[in-house]
Amino acid sequence: MTTRAGFVALIGEPNAGKSTLLNRMVGAKVSIVTHKVQTTRARIRGVAIEGDAQIVFVDTPGIFKPKRRLDRAMVTAAWGGAADADVVVLLVEAHRGVTEGVEAILAALDEHSNPKQKIALAINKIDMVDVEKLLGITKELNERRDFAETFMISAEKGRGVEDLRKWLAKELPEGPWLYPEDQIADLPMRMIAAEITREKLTLNLHQELPYQLTVETEKWEERDDGSARVDQIVYVSRDGHKGIILGKRGETIKRISRASREELSEFLGRKIHLFLQVKVRPNWLEEAERYGEMGLDFKDGN
Numbered sequence: 001m002t003t004r005a006g007f008v009a010l011i012g013e014p015n016a017g018k019s020t021l022l023n024r025m026v027g028a029k030v031s032i033v034t035h036k037v038q039t040t041r042a043r044i045r046g047v048a049i050e051g052d053a054q055i056v057f058v059d060t061p062g063i064f065k066p067k068r069r070l071d072r073a074m075v076t077a078a079w080g081g082a083a084d085a086d087v088v089v090l091l092v093e094a095h096r097g098v099t100e101g102v103e104a105i106l107a108a109l110d111e112h113s114n115p116k117q118k119i120a121l122a123i124n125k126i127d128m129v130d131v132e133k134l135l136g137i138t139k140e141l142n143e144r145r146d147f148a149e150t151f152m153i154s155a156e157k158g159r160g161v162e163d164l165r166k167w168l169a170k171e172l173p174e175g176p177w178l179y180p181e182d183q184i185a186d187l188p189m190r191m192i193a194a195e196i197t198r199e200k201l202t203l204n205l206h207q208e209l210p211y212q213l214t215v216e217t218e219k220w221e222e223r224d225d226g227s228a229r230v231d232q233i234v235y236v237s238r239d240g241h242k243g244i245i246l247g248k249r250g251e252t253i254k255r256i257s258r259a260s261r262e263e264l265s266e267f268l269g270r271k272i273h274l275f276l277q278v279k280v281r282p283n284w285l286e287e288a289e290r291y292g293e294m295g296l297d298f299k300d301g302n
Contacts, residue, residue, distance in 0.1 A: 004053040006172035007084060012091035013101040017124040021091065021155035022046045022057050025165055047179050053169035054177040058085055087171050088119045089164070090147075095128040097137050098144075106144055118148040118171055122164060126152045189268075190217035196267070197232055197260040197276065204256050205244060212237050213245075227271035230264070234278045242278045253278065 010018040026046035046057045090109070092102055109119065121141055126134055138150055149167055153160035194215040201213060219231040236242055246253050253276060261274040 001052055002174055003177055004169065004172040005056070005175050005177045006086035007056045007058055008087045008089060008168050008172075009058040009085035010089050010091060011105065013093070013099065013105070016091040016093050017155040018091055021122070021124065021153070021161070024155050024158055024161050025055070025057060048165065049181065050165050050169035053172050054179065055165065055168050055172065056178055085117065086173060087168055088117055089122050089168075090119060091122050091124050092137070092141065093128075094123050094125045094134055094137060094152075097133075098140055106141075109145070119145070120164075120167070121145075121147040121150045123150070123152050124155050126159065127154050127157065190220055192267070193217045193220075193230055193264055194232060196263050197234070197256070197274075200256045200259045200263075201234065201245065204252060204259075212241060225271075227273060228268075229273045229275070231275045232277070234276060235281045236278060237280070237282050239280055242280050245278050 010021060012018055023046070025048045027048070048055045048057065088109075090105065092098070096102075121138075123134065123137060123141075129137075134152060138152070141147070142150060148171075151160055151164045151167070153164060155161065194217045198213070198215045201215070213234055213236045216233050216235065217230060218233050219229070221229040221231075223229060234245060236245065244252070245256075247255075257274055257276045260276075261272055264274065265272045
């Protein structure tokens with residue numbers, strides 16, 4: 001039997017649906033999904049099996065105009081993920097069309113991709129526009145660049161995703177599988193746990209605050225009864241932020257902790273005891289160690 005294996009990078013603007021598509025392809029939640037833009041920080045990999053092929057997805061942070069060190073490190077990680085992949089899929093939101101951000105990505109693609117790579121176009125959220133608009137966007141994008149293939153999908157509803165997965169499997173190089181069959185993500189469980197908690201914080205808090213915080217899984221202790229104790233620290237840059245996260249009489253942090261614990265237990269299929277602490281570190285955005293915990297390179301933020 002001939003097997004295939006390789007890396008597929010999903011690139012696009014923040015909120016284009018990359019994380020939703022990754023989770024749909026893999027069939028499990030390995031990437032943070034929220035209604036807030038720019039929530040994916042590290043190059044999270046999900047592994048999907050399609051026939052004799054193993055597809056390793058690289059979910060890159062959204063590509064945008066960076067302002068801070070963290071932003072710059074995220075954009076560098078995104079382009080790094082694209083450059084290293086066998087196949088690149090550019091996601092564009094159907095209802096937004098060719099935005100300024102998409103224009104910038106198209107312009108940068110030649111610089112950051114390599115000639116051997118196949119680059120496919122996936123127009124996402126197709127249920128949000130009529131057929132005429134959809135065909136117009138498809139035509140415009142294909143006139144800009146010679147894409148290997150174009151797919152019209154709804155990552156959220158699963159429409160067109162199977163066709164994309166089958167095509168990707170066919171395009172990967174021949175070779176042995178890169179991961180054991182039962183391994184859906186190569187991220188350590190500590191990082192996935194931190195991402196789940198960060199997602200809950202993002203969903204529950206004020207618009208600006210999520211980008212001023214990070215979550216680290218400090219301890220992971222296996223217990224004899226099959227459960228695990230997980231201790232996490234939420235780092236914020238100001239005292240005022242700590243108060244927002246804790247909430248009145250600690251209600252907000254309890255709600256976040258409960259939601260995170262439930263999802264983590266469901267994800268792992270066993271009981272998790274989760275303990276959250278909030279700490280103020282005014283300069284965490286300038287600490288190399290925090291970037292390492294997020295899977296980013298501190299130097300890329302220069």
